[in-house]
């Protein structure tokens with residue numbers, strides 16, 4: 334098992350990262366529970382949601398937020414803003430981007446599930462804004478763009494390509510490819526995040542290319558999904 338994480342976030346007291354497929358699909362709750370037990374985290378403390386490729390973000394910043402979450406039976410959303418000790422949350426991806434954004438005061442971290450629809454709906458920008466508003470005194474907002482289908486493999490039709498900035502589209506012999514990391518970076522920098530504070534995984538972190546470590550919907554055509562999580566100690 335490998336965990337692809339950002340050491341800056343770990344240093345702030347968050348156990349977090351995107352876990353390689355060796356742990357099994359995150360759609361099976363037993364795999365999530367086994368992973369959390371291995372990490373020494375009580376599984377009941379990890380919250381889940383129902384991803385809908387939208388732009389809703391669930392805030393869990395205090396005990397009242399947690400109570401409200403527990404009272405609701407459905408949680409249709411694609412992201413989290415978490416800042417409560419002893420509480421964690423997860424998202425699932427199989428080519429979409431697990432995006433981590435946090436303030437360097439360590440007040441809260443956002444974890445969002447960003448497929449192309451979420452990116453077009455400005456979910457990364459919205460998440461960065463929420464993190465900033467929650468930590469107005471923080472010097473820096475930081476981001477980690479986790480393993481996802483990279484520009485090498487993410488071919489789209491023209492109608493989808495037209496929804497992105499031109500600098501995020503690569504034309505290879507008439508075929509169009511989207512660079513989601515570039516598009517996310519554009520949104521975050523527009524929200525005031527410094528480019529040097531945005532880290533993207535290396536080339537080996539393309540989910541479609543790296544069959545050994547990742548599930549890929551595009552490659553495998555299955556529902557298997559990678560687990561990405563954050564937990565505040």
Ligand SMILES: [Zn+2]
Nearest residue numbers: 485486539542
């Ligand atoms: Zn690739």
